[in-house]
Amino acid sequence: MVERSVVAMRKGIHEDVAAVVVGLAAVLLALAVTWAARPVDESGSRQRYPKGWPTPLAATVGVPGSWTDQPLTAFRDQSDRWAVRPILLGMGWVVLVGGLGVLLARRSLLAYLPAAAALVLLACLAYLLAGQKLVKYYNLEYPLWALAVGLFVTNAAGLPRWLAPALLGEFFIKTGLVIFGAEVLVTRLLALGLPGLMTAWIVTPIVLVTTYLLGVHVLKIPSRPLCMTLAADMSVCGVSAAIATGAACRAKKEELSLAIGLSLFFTVIMMVAMPPVIRAMGLDPILGGAWIGGTIDATGAVVAAGESLGKEAGEVAATVKMIQNSMIGLIAFAVAAYWAGWVDRDAGGPRGTLAGEAWRRFPRFILGFLAASLVCSWLHAQGPEQALWVEGATTGFTAKLRGWLFCTGFVCMGLQTDVRELAPLLASGRPVLLYVLGQSLNLALTLAMASLTFGWLFRKVVEP
Amino acid sequence: MTEPGKCSRVVRLLIGALVVAVIWCGLFPRLLEVGPVKRHVALMEERRVDPSAMYYTELDRLPLRPAWVDDVLVLWP
Numbered sequence: 001m002v003e004r005s006v007v008a009m010r011k012g013i014h015e016d017v018a019a020v021v022v023g024l025a026a027v028l029l030a031l032a033v034t035w036a037a038r039p040v041d042e043s044g045s046r047q048r049y050p051k052g053w054p055t056p057l058a059a060t061v062g063v064p065g066s067w068t069d070q071p072l073t074a075f076r077d078q079s080d081r082w083a084v085r086p087i088l089l090g091m092g093w094v095v096l097v098g099g100l101g102v103l104l105a106r107r108s109l110l111a112y113l114p115a116a117a118a119l120v121l122l123a124c125l126a127y128l129l130a131g132q133k134l135v136k137y138y139n140l141e142y143p144l145w146a147l148a149v150g151l152f153v154t155n156a157a158g159l160p161r162w163l164a165p166a167l168l169g170e171f172f173i174k175t176g177l178v179i180f181g182a183e184v185l186v187t188r189l190l191a192l193g194l195p196g197l198m199t200a201w202i203v204t205p206i207v208l209v210t211t212y213l214l215g216v217h218v219l220k221i222p223s224r225p226l227c228m229t230l231a232a233d234m235s236v237c238g239v240s241a242a243i244a245t246g247a248a249c250r251a252k253k254e255e256l257s258l259a260i261g262l263s264l265f266f267t268v269i270m271m272v273a274m275p276p277v278i279r280a281m282g283l284d285p286i287l288g289g290a291w292i293g294g295t296i297d298a299t300g301a302v303v304a305a306g307e308s309l310g311k312e313a314g315e316v317a318a319t320v321k322m323i324q325n326s327m328i329g330l331i332a333f334a335v336a337a338y339w340a341g342w343v344d345r346d347a348g349g350p351r352g353t354l355a356g357e358a359w360r361r362f363p364r365f366i367l368g369f370l371a372a373s374l375v376c377s378w379l380h381a382q383g384p385e386q387a388l389w390v391e392g393a394t395t396g397f398t399a400k401l402r403g404w405l406f407c408t409g410f411v412c413m414g415l416q417t418d419v420r421e422l423a424p425l426l427a428s429g430r431p432v433l434l435y436v437l438g439q440s441l442n443l444a445l446t447l448a449m450a451s452l453t454f455g456w457l458f459r460k461v462v463e464p
Numbered sequence: 465m466t467e468p469g470k471c472s473r474v475v476r477l478l479i480g481a482l483v484v485a486v487i488w489c490g491l492f493p494r495l496l497e498v499g500p501v502k503r504h505v506a507l508m509e510e511r512r513v514d515p516s517a518m519y520y521t522e523l524d525r526l527p528l529r530p531a532w533v534d535d536v537l538v539l540w541p
Contacts, residue, residue, distance in 0.1 A: 050525065050526065051525075051526060068493050068496065069489055069490075069493035070489075071488070071489065129484070129488065130516060132488050132492050133492075133493075133496055133505060134492040134493075134495055134496050134501065134505075135488075135492065135516075136514070136515070136516045137504060137505045137508050137515050137516075138504075138515065139515045139516055140516070141516050141518050142516075142518075143518075152480055153477070156473065156476040156477050156480050157473040157474065157476060157477040158473055180519075183519060183520075183521045188520075237519070238518070239518050240518050240519050271515065272504075298515075298517075298518065299517050299518060299519055299520050299522070299523065300513070300514050300515040300516050300517030300518065300522070300523070301515050303513050303514075303515070303517070303523060303527070304504075304508055304513050304515035307507065307508070307511045307513050308504075308507065311511075314511070314513075315527065318520065318523070318527035319527050321520065321527075322520045322527045325519060325520050391521075391526065394521055395521050395522075395526070399519070399521045399522055403518075403522075
């Protein structure tokens with residue numbers, strides 16, 4: 001994503017700052033509205049509010065549901081009534097967020113609005129493709145289809161010129177990341193205590209750094225951002241980690257697309273293969289659950305594979321993955337700092353004092369992402385009511401809003417990507433080899449650490 | 465090499481859309497009836513698992529510390 005958006009934000013405030021302003025405003029809005037509508041009865045009861053306090057904003061952002069052979073059923077709710085309004089409103093939020101970005105950049109709204117309307121329709125189509133039951137239950141997530149829709153339109157029919165004013169792919173993704181920060185709760189780290197921390201936090205950084213160095217120094221992959229994005233999506237938590245680190249190290253659109261494609265391809269294989277392998281190896285389901293949680297990239301696929309082993313394995317798998325999920329903020333910050341302080345400096349950029357130059361290059365939106373994460377983590381830790389407040393605001397509103405923003409951002413990326421530029425990356429075979437080697441290391445180290453923690457140090461867990 | 469005309473671009477777009485429609489509305493629903501796929505989908509629906517969730521906040525149930533962990537696991541020995 002090293003290129004500027006087609007609508008470069010030259011006149012107004014910097015794109016990163018605009019993303020932070022709009023993203024934090026959305027998080028504050030979600031928290032304020034959820035607080036204003038807080039329940040009066042049993043407001044601290046998790047049994048009553050398992051996903052946090054209900055928020056009125058939830059009715060203003062919906063995504064197409066799942067369907068089998070009739071796509072229109074994606075627009076009906078569980079009671080089989082039409083549920084088009086929340087989906088249209090969700091699309092409206094995207095148009096509004098992009099419009100704010102355009103205004104902050106002092107560009108014309110008149111050219112933006114019709115293009116944005118068409119763009120969100122393409123994003124809706126991507127959600128529709130991802131909602132087909134087979135696709136959904138085999139973890140082929142919406143970013144893949146958003147990229148595919150964009151790639152298909154631009155490579156089959158060409159990029160319509162009138163669509164250009166809404167191609168704010170980087171802005172949508174950066175704003176989505178700032179909003180995403182509200183879901184990255186560092187308090188989740190302690191969910192499984194020391195064994196969970198050891199399984200998720202010792203292995204993950206080792207695999208991340210080793211895979212990156214392997215790609216750069218052994219496989220000699222020319223693009224460092226590609227190596228880092230691949231290493232992060234494989235060792236942390238798939239697409240969400242790829243988006244965050246890819247943005248932090250300014251990976252190109254083609255590189256991020258490749259990393260996401262590889263991650264989803266191998267996730268499907270591992271989701272299907274790991275449960276029978278664990279049974280064949282005779283591993284305890286809880287140990288197996290920890291292994292799955294630490295290795296399969298995508299959260300949904302982790303839960304699916306864990307549940308195939310049993311309820312307790314599913315719970316451990318999901319919790320280990322959630323602990324890894326909460327590492328995204330720290331890793332994105334570390335990658336951005338490393339890139340600003342070392343990689344870009346080595347690339348021959350202008351030199352000043354090390355700290356000053358690093359600060360000049362540091363992507364500011366990462367600070368917004370961290371701010372949202374730290375504030376929501378602090379709030380979440382204040383007590384049961386505050387925890388339900390944050391969870392209600394995030395699961396009810398911000399998670400869906402940033403989903404729409406990511407989806408639209410990936411459609412933009414697909415529209416601006418020439419499929420021929422992906423070919424040389426794939427033809428060399430080295431990114432695939434890097435993924436396979438890194439994932440093999442991940443599988444071995446995670447199994448060793450899970451055996452050490454859940455099977456030996458804390459073996460009461462796996463004893464009957 | 466000349467750029468394709470507007471007509472041929474529209475035709476390519478329509479053919480592509482038709483192929484996608486046939487795969488998504490015809491092939492995929494049939495694959496859902498195949499034994500192992502059917503069992504996988506049925507298990508996921510029974511357990512209310514959404515394998516397409518990108519982050520834990522998108523799951524139907526938030527993964528909190530399982531209650532049984534407190535009985536068997538010394539969190540901070």
